Amino acid sequence: xxxxxxxxxxxxxxxxxxxxxxxxxxxxxxxxxxxxxxxxxxxxxxxxxxxxxxxxxxxxxxxxxxxxxxxxxxxxxxxxxxxxxxxxxxxxxxxxxxxxxxxxxxxxxxxx
Amino acid sequence: xxxxxxxxxxxxxxxxxxxxxxxxxxxxxxxxxxxxxxxxxxxxxxxxxxxxxxxxxxxxxxxxxxxxxxxxxxxxxxxxxxxxxxxxxxxxxxxxxxxxxxxxxxxxxxxxxx
Numbered sequence: 001x002x003x004x005x006x007x008x009x010x011x012x013x014x015x016x017x018x019x020x021x022x023x024x025x026x027x028x029x030x031x032x033x034x035x036x037x038x039x040x041x042x043x044x045x046x047x048x049x050x051x052x053x054x055x056x057x058x059x060x061x062x063x064x065x066x067x068x069x070x071x072x073x074x075x076x077x078x079x080x081x082x083x084x085x086x087x088x089x090x091x092x093x094x095x096x097x098x099x100x101x102x103x104x105x106x107x108x109x110x111x112x
Numbered sequence: 113x114x115x116x117x118x119x120x121x122x123x124x125x126x127x128x129x130x131x132x133x134x135x136x137x138x139x140x141x142x143x144x145x146x147x148x149x150x151x152x153x154x155x156x157x158x159x160x161x162x163x164x165x166x167x168x169x170x171x172x173x174x175x176x177x178x179x180x181x182x183x184x185x186x187x188x189x190x191x192x193x194x195x196x197x198x199x200x201x202x203x204x205x206x207x208x209x210x211x212x213x214x215x216x217x218x219x220x221x222x223x224x225x226x
Binding site for chain 2: 006008032034041042043045046049090092098100102103104105
């Protein structure tokens with residue numbers, strides 16, 4: 001079993017839809033949870049990160065962490081064609097261990 | 113300010129040939145990472161530098177891969193000799209020493225080995 005599981009999709013939604021992207025993980029010691037967005041032929045770019053449990057909102061994006069279920073989510077409201085990309089979750093332990101554990105990424109297409 | 117700069121963007125070589133990739137991180141970022149990304153996969157760490165010191169190279173295949181970061185600024189990743197399975201995108205990223213969650217990636221160098 002991989003430490004981080006992420007459904008690769010592809011996920012196709014109409015413009016304006018609410019998108020839910022998810023990752024599950026097996027190691028309860030993870031403390032930092034990140035979402036990166038990767039456009040085709042580009043490197044990943046950080047969308048947001050959260051520490052431990054709870055929600056974090058940034059514009060149309062909301063990151064949610066449920067440590068009891070070992071489950072993280074990224075919600076995109078009012079999705080736009082420009083949101084079409086691959087979304088990668090990543091996580092790491094607290095402290096000096098800086099190694100990120102990455103999911104496979106979910107491919108999202110938002111259709112106008 | 114320029115982001116993380118990588119070159120070349122694309123490289124096609126025959127197997128057993130050498131290849132080198134170059135990365136210039138964001139100014140002031142002490143930490144530099146080299147990742148490998150296969151199609152449909154997440155990035156896999158090859159090596160992490162803190163300034164000029166390689167602090168995590170456990171996943172670097174040292175029989176054919178080498179990296180250096182002289183003077184703690186730009187870095188070069190070399191493969192010699194290349195194998196068919198090395199075809200992938202090689203991503204460079206950098207971060208501040210205190211920003212382990214906030215990595216800034218370059219656009220990547222796409223290698224095709226024939």
